[in-house]
Amino acid sequence: MRLAIFDVDGTIVDSAAHIVDTAQYVFRQNELTVPTDADVRGIIGLNLEVAMLKLCPSLSENEAEALAQDYRDHFNNKIENGLIEEQLYDGAIATIETLAGQDETFLGIATGKRLRGVERLFKDWGFGHHFHTLQTPDNNPSKPHPGMIETAMSDTGIDPNKTVMIGDTSYDMAMAKSAGVKAIGVNWGYHDHSTLRENGADLVIDHYHQLIDAIDELTG
Structure with missing residues (x-):
């Protein structure tokens, strides 16, 4: 038996444009220096509170939490008004x-x-029933802490040597290494090939059709 764990944003769904737009909006509304597109893309994958602190290190933890909530409120409002469609x-x-x-x-x-x-x-695209374990910031520390992977392995009873993390950012690769599992970087997301390799990717693939062979190679 083996376990393949997927990141979501930048790995399954291309949500960068919506994330960048929302982050820049809430920084502008709070009269803070607006981060560049590249800066926002660089924090995708982190818990929002951690992401806000990386984008603006001068924030207090309480201010980062408030900014993260502003982000959620604005993003959810756009969804409710049909302004976001994640592809x-x-x-x-x-x-x-x-x-x-x-x-x-x-x-x-x-x-x-x-x-x-x-x-x-999952509701919009109808594929959630395929997943046996679902780890989010609601009950885990932010990447690159290994907690999400460790809980996923505990849920399924799979050993680290039969587990592989699939993601598009350095945070995914570092999380995998911290958890002692293999890491596959995908080259269609938000961090480039070199960054993925430097942060522990065992393999980097360019297309989804390469993924199954990559998982086979790493899990034996």
Whole structure:
């Protein structure tokens, strides 16, 4: 048996434009220096409170929490008014369905996205039933802390040497290394090939059709 754990933003769904727009809006509304597109893309995958502190280190923890809540409120308001439609990357659902059809493979999620957002994505696209464990910031520390992966392995009973993390950022790769599992970087997300390798990726792939072979290679 083996466990394949997926990140969400930048790995399954391309949500960068909406994340950048929302972050810049709340910084502008709070009369703070507005981060660049690149700066915002660089923090995707972190818990929002941690992300806000990275974008503006002068914030207190309470101010970062308030800014994160402003972000959530604005993002959710856009969703409720039909202004956000998150698009999946080509091949994502087909690959997930193929893996889910393998008796030896458990699937998991480990994401900086809140549970509410993950459940909305599952409802919109109808593939949530394939996942056996779902780890979000609602009940875990922020990446790159290994807690999400450790809980996913505990939920499924899979050992580290049969577990692989699939993600698009340095935080995913560092989290995998901290948890003692293999890491596959995807080159279609928000951190580049070199950054993924430097932070512990065992393999970096360019297309979803390469993922199953990569998982086979790393989990034996």
